[in-house]
């Protein structure tokens with residue numbers, strides 16, 4: 001097809017010319033059979049790679065039984081999935097959504113409804129520079145990033161955007177009206193920047209002391225990506241609210257907002273809803289993904305392979321002038337480059353390695369969590385070939 005063929009899709013995504021017709025494990029294939037190593041992972045979504053046989057099986061089975069009934073009726077699989085999520089996390093209650101932004105929206109409603117019951121003066125939410133929480137109006141309002149919100153004013157009020165990983169700025173901006181702190185434990189779109197474990201622990205302490213809800217956005221960092229089911233476990237803290245999506249469905253649209261009993265007190269009948277959220281197809285896949293990923297051996301393997309990847313990337317950092325820094329955690333890794341990251345990401349793609357540009361001139365690598373050392377070696381080889389030609 002010619003590049004200039006007229007598309008009937010709104011041009012929000014720009015020009016797209018690469019077409020994939022098949023995916024298997026950690027690889028994508030074009031119609032003519034060209035094979036790409038997928039370290040973009042559908043933007044940190046394909047946690048179990050492409051067409052994982054166990055997921056294909058549950059989806060096939062469920063598709064022959066029941067697709068959709070709406071949330072007017074009881075859904076046993078939804079109940080079981082919520083119970084399993086709560087058992088494996090800090091949470092006592094779950095609301096299912098179809099996407100990350102919807103999980104954020106729900107979490108913000110949890111905050112608002114809680115303080116509406118308890119203390120109407122608490123109406124400000126602290127967020128961080130470089131954050132990304134999605135494309136809805138509340139998410140745009142929360143992250144205060146002109147790149148996404150230009151031309152979409154007026155936004156919602158009540159968000160205070162402060163420097164990331166900065167204890168002094170945090171204390172300066174906390175007061176009696178602070179309702180919640182919303183943070184990504186590892187900033188994804190903003191440039192693969194982890195919050196320090198010390199900062200996360202400090203946030204928990206500040207929240208406890210000042211009666212503030214801690215709301216984590218683990219849409220990108222969660223579901224095994226860090227080597228733990230959720231990355232907050234590394235800091236040995238627990239949030240009050242958490243948004244999860246991306247990896248939870250390994251490609252099936254699904255998200256969830258998790259909360260404690262206390263934090264979700266305001267979410268009573270009629271306060272929120274979704275036509276599709278947690279539908280039978282989605283939760284059948286989600287349950288299978290959770291059962292595979294939450295296995296200790298699986299997570300241990302993610303940790304091992306990610307440390308191996310990290311060391312290999314650090315070697316590249318030392319070798320190539322062009323690389324400013326390697327950053328990230330687990331299998332959410334970033335290469336900050338001197339030359340334009342989009343240009344380099346395109347070169348990698350030409351060499352059959354898929355990556356995703358992120359903010360702060362970073363090339364993001366978010367491979368399926370099922371990769372092994374051989375996949376890492378293959379990626380490193382392509383990175384070497386690409387960076388060698390840059391000099």
Ligand SMILES: *Cc1c(COP(=O)(O)O)cnc(C)c1O
Nearest residue numbers: 099100101132133134188219220
């Ligand atoms: C992708 C992302 C979102 C938004 O998720 P959508 O499914 O695109 O709505 C929110 N928060 C973070 C941290 C993300 O990476």
